[in-house]
Amino acid sequence: MTTKTSNAVESAASGEKKLTKKDLNKVVLRSLGMEWDWNYERQMNMAFCYSMLPVIKKLYDKPEDRIDAMKRHLEFFNTTPQLSTLILGITAAMEETAANDPSFDKESISNVKVSLMGPLAGIGDSFIWGTLRIIATGVGVSLASQGNILGPLLFLLIFNVPAQGLRYYLMHMGYKLGSGFLQKIQENGLMETLTYGASVLGLMVIGSMTAGNVAVNVPLVIGEGDAATTFGDICNTIMPGLLPLAFTLFIYYLVSKKNVKTTTLLLLLVAVGLVGSFFGILGV
Amino acid sequence: MTTKTSNAVESAASGEKKLTKKDLNKVVLRSLGMEWDWNYERQMNMAFCYSMLPVIKKLYDKPEDRIDAMKRHLEFFNTTPQLSTLILGITAAMEETAANDPSFDKESISNVKVSLMGPLAGIGDSFIWGTLRIIATGVGVSLASQGNILGPLLFLLIFNVPAQGLRYYLMHMGYKLGSGFLQKIQENGLMETLTYGASVLGLMVIGSMTAGNVAVNVPLVIGEGDAATTFGDICNTIMPGLLPLAFTLFIYYLVSKKNVKTTTLLLLLVAVGLVGSFFGILGV
Amino acid sequence: MTTKTSNAVESAASGEKKLTKKDLNKVVLRSLGMEWDWNYERQMNMAFCYSMLPVIKKLYDKPEDRIDAMKRHLEFFNTTPQLSTLILGITAAMEETAANDPSFDKESISNVKVSLMGPLAGIGDSFIWGTLRIIATGVGVSLASQGNILGPLLFLLIFNVPAQGLRYYLMHMGYKLGSGFLQKIQENGLMETLTYGASVLGLMVIGSMTAGNVAVNVPLVIGEGDAATTFGDICNTIMPGLLPLAFTLFIYYLVSKKNVKTTTLLLLLVAVGLVGSFFGILGV
Amino acid sequence: MLVQAILLGLVAMLGNAEYLLGTSCLSRPLVMGALTGIIMGDIPTGVTLGATLELAFMGSFSIGASIPPEMISGTVLGTAFTISTGSGLETALTIGIPVASLVLIVKNVGMVFILPPFVHKADDYAAKGDMKGVARMHFLGGFFGVNLIIGLCVAIGFYAGGPAVQALLDIIPEWVSNGLQITMGLLPAIGFALLLNMIMNKKVACFFVLGFALSVYLGIPTTGVAIFGAVAAIVLSQLQHAGSTQVALEGGMDDDDEDF
Amino acid sequence: MLVQAILLGLVAMLGNAEYLLGTSCLSRPLVMGALTGIIMGDIPTGVTLGATLELAFMGSFSIGASIPPEMISGTVLGTAFTISTGSGLETALTIGIPVASLVLIVKNVGMVFILPPFVHKADDYAAKGDMKGVARMHFLGGFFGVNLIIGLCVAIGFYAGGPAVQALLDIIPEWVSNGLQITMGLLPAIGFALLLNMIMNKKVACFFVLGFALSVYLGIPTTGVAIFGAVAAIVLSQLQHAGSTQVALEGGMDDDDEDF
Amino acid sequence: MLVQAILLGLVAMLGNAEYLLGTSCLSRPLVMGALTGIIMGDIPTGVTLGATLELAFMGSFSIGASIPPEMISGTVLGTAFTISTGSGLETALTIGIPVASLVLIVKNVGMVFILPPFVHKADDYAAKGDMKGVARMHFLGGFFGVNLIIGLCVAIGFYAGGPAVQALLDIIPEWVSNGLQITMGLLPAIGFALLLNMIMNKKVACFFVLGFALSVYLGIPTTGVAIFGAVAAIVLSQLQHAGSTQVALEGGMDDDDEDF
Ligand SMILES: OC[C@H]1O[C@H](O)[C@@H](O)[C@@H](O)[C@@H]1O
Ligand SMILES: OC[C@H]1O[C@H](O)[C@@H](O)[C@@H](O)[C@@H]1O
């Protein structure tokens, strides 16, 4: 906070860099393409960097600073796209501080990005895909199934008014958070608490979505006659959904411990599906 | 504690004021009318003050002390009536301490009253109205529906033996708490913990009762034909009971932030019901 | 830890006593009879002591030390039998430390035994009896009900491979814990945390098993005609399963506060069952 | 006829006097129905109708400032007319329920216009140190502000007779009676809001939502939520004071004895 | 006949010897039924009856000091008589279940009168430092106190024959057999009470209620409760030690590595 | 015919362009069906088929790296063929669903072989400080790597005609299409694993299991779990910082004001 204030004073004297509302709105606009070139390697990295370009241009003059910043923002990034502006806003604010305060530790920018994108995705996916989309679909389908063209129109409206409104709002809120609350929180050592809380929420949501969206069926028959059961049913006796849970944790293990690439996993799962289907071990 | 003991020593010497069991029983008797003149402005205030009169008379001799005490107990009060004696007991004990120890901060009496009545109401309403009454009704109705006069009699017995027994017991327990445990707790700074725990329990119970007792139906139709749904159903997709929850929180907001009076709210809800019914927006 | 290391150094010099893998395996073998002479007085005490004999023989030379150790291990012991080796392992490691370090407080051995056996039983019973056995039974019955002899065979395999595997594994893990982690934990004052966590889990599991396995039915009719209910149903209105819960807590009270012997309780329950059945108060 | 009317009025006043007698549930239909039966000379029918109306009003009880339908008048008039005309169960319901809504409005008029002056008068007496005055206001306020009104409604209603009451009820269009019923569903929100206002602050607000969510998602009844709530309260209180001396909530002892 | 009786007695003793062989579930009806089938020369029927009785005794298992019905004798006699008389499934149940209750009583006589002397004798040997003596008591106690008794019950029962056993069972009035069954439902409470006595103290008592409530209100099976319990245990342990070095329960490491 | 093929290709590209336009759900069957209807000259049928396919693809959405079936091509071709041949609802489904699985594979070929070079090229530009270059790679990568491919699939598919597409689909044996559907069920695991990789560490891992268990044991939907999760997050954060200054998560204030 003190840094902030003294900077503000400095800024009157020297030429302190300051992002305007217009700059932030440019970022909002660019963020619309957050999933345009989503790739298996670093996911939203290009779109994130592209969204940050106006900020980078405004804040940094020296080429090496710009190169640095671009590299920083070409790193892995992924979150619920409509809410990505929250992190863009926070990041923009932190870049601003960094541009004006040479002693600012730029690594903390990446840290904040990384620590927020996961929980935000967990919460956001549940809200955007699991709730908002379902409501919009409910209304849309109920009209469209009668051939009423209002169906798709209302669908788009109900989905996008809150979603894009949030996108806009979160950018500015993120910027404010980034330059005020978040710095205070970091000074007070509360960042850890915040991430902890967000992780608790995010993980629970991911757990619930895993239960609903990952499907692993093993219709392998055990026993004979009326009393016969399947391997899948026996697993469900231990815990309902044990197989999807174990499978997801296994993939997690491959990703986090064995550093298996996403593309490899993709091909692997196609193979597993085909082989499992061929031998009748896995079912739909 | 030390104050207490030294007071006890003093009392042998000087004329220390001490409430007897008989005094407390008088209060129990008077507490029976706790809801007799329940009013929208300060709810049980008159009955509470009336119940405290024997205590005030016994403990204070000077008119200004009595006036002070009466004013104090004519303030807002509300809790589950059958359990009100818990707070009466605690309050009586604190008045006793106050009467004997001039340095005692009398505001703390009001504080304890206020901080306990809410949680006690939450827990008590659930027990008295939600559980005890339902059990008594169950037995009573099962007999009465055959025309058996034992039905209403057993109903009254099953309800009142525990309810009024509790009323008696809580008075004396409250008095003991107020002169022992509660003071110790206050000295140890545990009062906050106690209120915290009671609030957790009380709020959860109120939340549950809100879910069961507030009814907001919006049968506004959206969509056409087979796929049509109502506004209410869409809200339930987001969260079952979202409307009653939101409505209750809105009323809470009016009460706590806008200081809207209870009488106003009452008239408002009558109006809302009538208007909603007239236009078919709200349903039974 | 420091004690441990300095002992290790000593051991090179003097003749320090050390348990080998072979010794531990002997204990595993003997632990198979953990329930062979289970008795109402001290439950698994004889089998536990018998299992520890090889350890006692190896570690102690002086007769008084051996007598001491035998007495120690003839005390009350009970836990899920297949998992008893965890505690045997820990105990063996602690005896080893005691044998080499005269300043070691031997009472802590009994303390650790006592504080771990309860939570382990709670968790273990749920896993071994509630989960593993049910799965094995499911598979076994589904085959056997067609007369297929594979049913009982698979049943035994599915149950015993994990159960006895665990028995073996836990012995060695227990030994390692007892000579490393557990001592560190005790030094760090984390033992309490560990017991706390284990108790939380153990108690929840016992609570759940109580709900599923204790049956108290009171078919006493209250009311007449169609509206009649039973005493049991009224209790279930307060809380489902209130009677089994209250009954279990009452037995607990007899056991823990009144020190009623298990044999007495046994006879009591037979009497209660017969009398209740005779007068029609209790039902199946 | 007049005597019966007066007696029924007194029964109704006795019902409302439960609030002077320990909130002892005298006003419930189960009790009022039986007493009406005694006055009308047909106890079994009175008791049976009481049971029927009790089930109908099961969900009506007062929480905080939410006042439920005025069951007393509903029950007494519903039961009395059913017995006097010898008609069936439905009559008790079709008269009792709308009467209860209607008299609630009359009762509220009393509580808004008649009762408050007594409350303010009590303040004056207190300021003068007049204990007797405070006590007097307490008794008179409740009597004139509520009790008498209900008695009058019942007595007059019965004296006017079933057809007159029915005619009055028939004037009311359906959307109004529907509207009043909707309001009955909304009213408890005031009670809960006032309770919340007494307890809630930022730190604990989430527990209100938790209790609500437990009920709507898992269908746990309130007693069940109270059990889960008690566990939460105990554990969280312990954690809050971890490190400092722990107090056992139930027993008020300073130390945590292991042998429970 | 005599030979078969002796062999069945040995089968029963083998079943009970599961307690010498790792509590390996040899005594379960599924296994006992199959072995009885072998002795009786009709394996498929033995196996099938074992499966039937296993389902009937599914809920019977020992927790703490609660001893379930003596399934071994019930299964062996029930199966043997069914095969020898060539009757249907029901016979196995109608004989097996009451026999199991009856022999449980006989078994308890052994555990109350015969076993304890061995336990006390072991104390004496220990006091003298006689390891061999302690070991001997261990083996003999289990054998004479329990194992042999069950074997004898089965052998004698089979030798006496189905009608005799049936006659014995028929003497028992219905309220007695009902009463014994009620007792079977109460018995587990002793087991749980003893477990509680080992773990419970004021601080954690609420978790017992929590586990119970989760099961009765939400119908969560025990494994499910164990999962929720594990989460609670981990989180609460962490919180208790917040501030001080946190220990990761699963791995026993001192620090909390972020890359799991 | 050719013109329609090109227009349908453009509609498909517009659908995929939702990822340039705020992930605005343009690609959903509900929207694609309507637009296809416009091009094919039968709006009501297009809208209705869109609704049908929307329901079929309800569970298909992208989480992390799990890519759902390529609904755009499925919807556009399914709808277009149904309208052009005048056949019933089922046609849209029997063509739409397998086409979506098939084109997903083609799309993945693009994402695995065509898109990555653009990503790496962007790194080079960044290293040189060339902002325009980075921006260019962003646009071109998405266009050539994904967008164009989908457009081509649709245009070519429609031009080849229903029978040709059907023939292509018929070649695929059942175990393959089954296998692909199984894979669709497995794919989300990658998405969740990547999310977990971003958040999970030893300390909080149990909450993943908790969320899962709440859903499978109690059937709570994800929003419900989020509500319970929010309560847990708030309470646990508070406890973690108990003692030190407490921060109210929602408002960012330093102190805990009692009047909420
Ligand atoms: O809510 C506490 C309390 O408030 C009012 O006094 C009445 O509604 C009572 O019935 C209730 O118990
Ligand atoms: O409860 C622990 C343990 O107690 C006794 O030893 C037996 O009932 C076992 O079956 C059980 O596992």
Ligand SMILES: OC[C@H]1O[C@H](O)[C@@H](O)[C@@H](O)[C@@H]1O
């Ligand atoms: O999970 C976060 C995010 O990951 C990817 O970017 C896509 O699957 C999005 O749909 C999703 O919201």
